[in-house]
Amino acid sequence: MDALTVEGLTRRFGNLVVLDAVSFAVAPGQVGVVLGANGSGKTTLLRCVIGADRPDEGVVRIGAKRIYETDAWARSIMAAALDDIDFFPDLSVYEHLALLAYAHGDGGDPVDEVLVELGLERARDQLPITLSSGQRRRLALASCLVRPRKVLILDEPEQRLDVAGRAWLTDRLRREKAAGTAVLMASHDAELIDAVADVRIGIGG
Amino acid sequence: MTTTALVPPPGAAPPPSGELKARLRRARRKHRDRSIGDLLTDLYMIGFLIAIYGWAAIDSAGDFLHRQVAAAPADPGARYWIGVGAGIALAGFVWQGLTAVGPLQIGPAVQSWLASTPLSRRALLAPRFAGLVLAGSFGAALLGAAAAAVGRSGGYVWAGLAGLAWGTAFTAGAAAVQAGVARRWPAAVLSGVGGLLVLAVVLAHGLWDRSPATPGTSLLPAVALAGVLPAVVLLVLAVRALPRIDRASLSTGARFASAASSAILLLDPSMLAAVVENQRWRAVGRVRSRRFLPGPRWWVLLQADLRRVARTRAALAWWAVLVLAVYAVAIALPAVAGAVQVIAAYLAADRFAGGLRGISRSAGLRRAMGGSDASLKLIHLVVPALAATLWWLATVPAVGAGPLWLAVLLVAGVAATVYRAATRGPMVYGGSVAETPMGVVPVDLIRQVVRGPDVLFVLVAVQVLVR
Incomplete structure (x- = not known):
């Protein structure tokens, strides 16, 4: 079982402890949801898991293998859509x-299928500067789907999606589970969480 | 221990990195109307302008320096060793700066769409690393030769070679630090050794009127040759460590680089200052909150500003370093000590104007605080003005007291400079424009850029004319 396992993950900014020895595991075919108030460190946790930020302590593993962002294999199996995504303007x-x-x-x-699924087929030839915030969010989510993945990391994927988009998201996450992907996401959407969550990870008190 | 079969996802056989990058280049070129010829023309023009103006600058700087030396002769031994100490300390700051900004960086789009893929990290970073080392080594070589030309001491070739060797060592070494295979401590050691050397010369000269002798032969060949081994070792180390540089470190420097380029392009240094300030406070993280002593509103605001100062120890260190710098200049180049005193006073006091900058740039903050804008700004000017006054008193023994009215005028002028610079409004890029040999320049933009330095320029002129 190639579960996503986080052990004793700690992140400090100066003397402010944002994440204090966080540990959990998300098995393939499960959705783990990070829960916590604003400022509790949800995004920081996800950034540490994908290697966009360096934890002060702790390890991230897939199965028994420790994950390093510099390892091409790790990047090949881990798809992520965080809020810091940027685009080539041209x-x-x-x-x-x-x-x-x-x-x-x-x-x-x-x-082409992903473009249709995300409702981006009409924006297919548009440059990023012309996209709305919702379309940018859809493009970020699409970036996770056009590539192979065993682990999917999403930071509040419901943000800026309309009602139809949220319904699609719920359905898509169920299909990811069925395909055996381990999903780790932060969310504030109670309906979405109730529909897909297998593991609830509370942080920040 | 459990063994796990790690099977790559189906179809995940990434293409050769060269093909991927070529595909990206082709795709981006399709949407651009700028040809390679345009790029080369721009590069030629930039190189031509740098050569013309660079040579003129070196010539003028050399003339200026030698006029100052002739006007007020200084002890050559003291001047030489102060120069050596300042050079060593500067090398420490350069190392610190290089490791703080990366030095290897990738833009946000490359982070999102390339660095997240299995593309070999070495393939992604190798062209950037080569560019960095070439720019660092040849840039340092040019600076070395230019410094020798300004000093008119000869040894241009050795100065250039020293720059080449140490430029390579520093850029490669900083990349090795980024990969985690070298340490950051050389920055503190070099800055400390350089600073202590300057301090020792200043104390020996000031207290006992003694100065070390100038060496009989030039040290440049030794400096150049000593740099060869570190350059080679660090270059090999950095090349081998390129695959270990992670996305977290590549993105940190990108924020600085982006802010720096925006600040230069838009002539707005506050953009870079904001990023640096955010980084500084992020490193502090948490502070101990305490109640303010009761009193009127101005008293509470003043306490808050003082508390802010107590939390920026680097500003206090910078204040002290600038005091030492004025003493060193007074010994090495006494003719310019007065002008340096005015400029350094501003640089020292400006670091204490964080509260003034914060209150000036946020109308919402001012509304929330209550009271008039003017009163809020004046309250937040107290701390920088106090810092300028104490700094001035600390440097009087180096430069001399001069008439009392002049000291009062200059300190008040420095406080006014800090006020004008900190209360500079947001940049406006519209309005009337002026045709200049450098192109079309918005008049209002220039007015905003010189707000602050204009007063400083007048103060330097007054100081030079009266003394």
Whole structure:
């Protein structure tokens, strides 16, 4: 079982302890939801898991293998959509996704299908600067789907999605579970959490 | 221990990195109307302007320096060793700066769309590393030769070679620090040794009127040759460690670089200052909250500003370093000590103007605090003005007291400079424009950029003319 395991993860900013020895495990086919108030360190936890931030202590493992962001294998199995995503100003929506799919050996869902699924087919040739915040969010989520993945990390994926988008998200997360993906996400949406969560990870008190 | 079969996801056979990068280049080129020829023309023009203005600057700086030396001769031994100490300390600051900004960085888009893929980290970073080392080594070589030209002491080739060797060592070493295979301590050691050397020369000269002798032969060949081994070792170390540089460290420097380039392009240094300040407070993290002593509103605000100062120890260290710098300049180049005193007073006091900057840039904060804008700004000027006064008193033994009215005028002027710079409004890029040899320049933008330095310029002129 290649479960995503976090052991004793601690992150401090100066003498402020944001994450204090956080530990949990999310098995393949499960959704783990990080719960906590604003400022409790949910995003910091997700950033540490994907290696966008360095924890002061603790380890992240897939199965028995410790994850290092510098390891190409780790990057090949871990898809993430956090709020810090940025775009090449001169590449279209389609080109962003095609580039990512190509970089991963085309092992994810076909780009055209993902564009349709996310409702981005009409924005296919648009440059990122012309996208609305909701469309940017959809593009970020699409970036996780056009590539192969065993672990999916999402930071409040429901943000900026309309009602139909939220319904799609719930359905998509169920399909990810069925496909055996371990999903770790932060969310404030009680309905979404109730619909998909298998593991609840409370942080920040 | 459990063994786990780690099977790559189906289809996940990443393409060769060269092909991926070529595909990205082709895709981006399709949406750009700027050709390689345009790029080369721009580079040629930049190089041409740097060569022309750079040579003129070196020539003028050399003339200025030698006029000052002739106007007020100084002890050559003291001047030489102060120069050596300042150079060593500067090297420490350069190391500190390089490791603080990366030195290797990738932009946010590359982080999101390339660094997150299985693309080899070495392939991603190798071109950037090569560019960094080339820029660092040849840039330092040019600076070394330019410094020798300004000093008119000869030894241009050795100075250039020393720059080449140490520029390579520093850039490669900083990349090795980023990868976690080298340490940051050389920054503190170099700054400390350099500072102590300057302090020792200043004390020996001031207290006992003694100065170390100038060495009989030039040290430049030894400095250049001593840099070869560290350059080679650190270069090999950094190249081998490139795959170990993680996304967290690559993104930290990118924030600085982005803010720095925006600050230069938009002529707005506050953009970079804001990022640096955020980073500084983030490193502090948590502080001990205490009640304010009861009293009128101005008294509470003043306590808050003093508390802010107590939490920025680097500002106090900077204040002390600038005091030492004025003493060193007074010994090495006495003719310019007065002007340096005015400029350094501003630099020392400005670090204490965090409260004034905060209250000035936020109308919401001022509304929340109550009272008039003017009273709020004046209350927050008390601490920087006090810092300027104490700093001035500490440097009087080095430069001399001068007439009392002049000291009062200059300290008040420095406080006014701090006030004008800290209360600079947000940049406005519209309005009337002026045609200049450098292109079209918005008049209002220039007015905003010189707000603060304009008063400083007048103060330096007064100091030089009266003394």
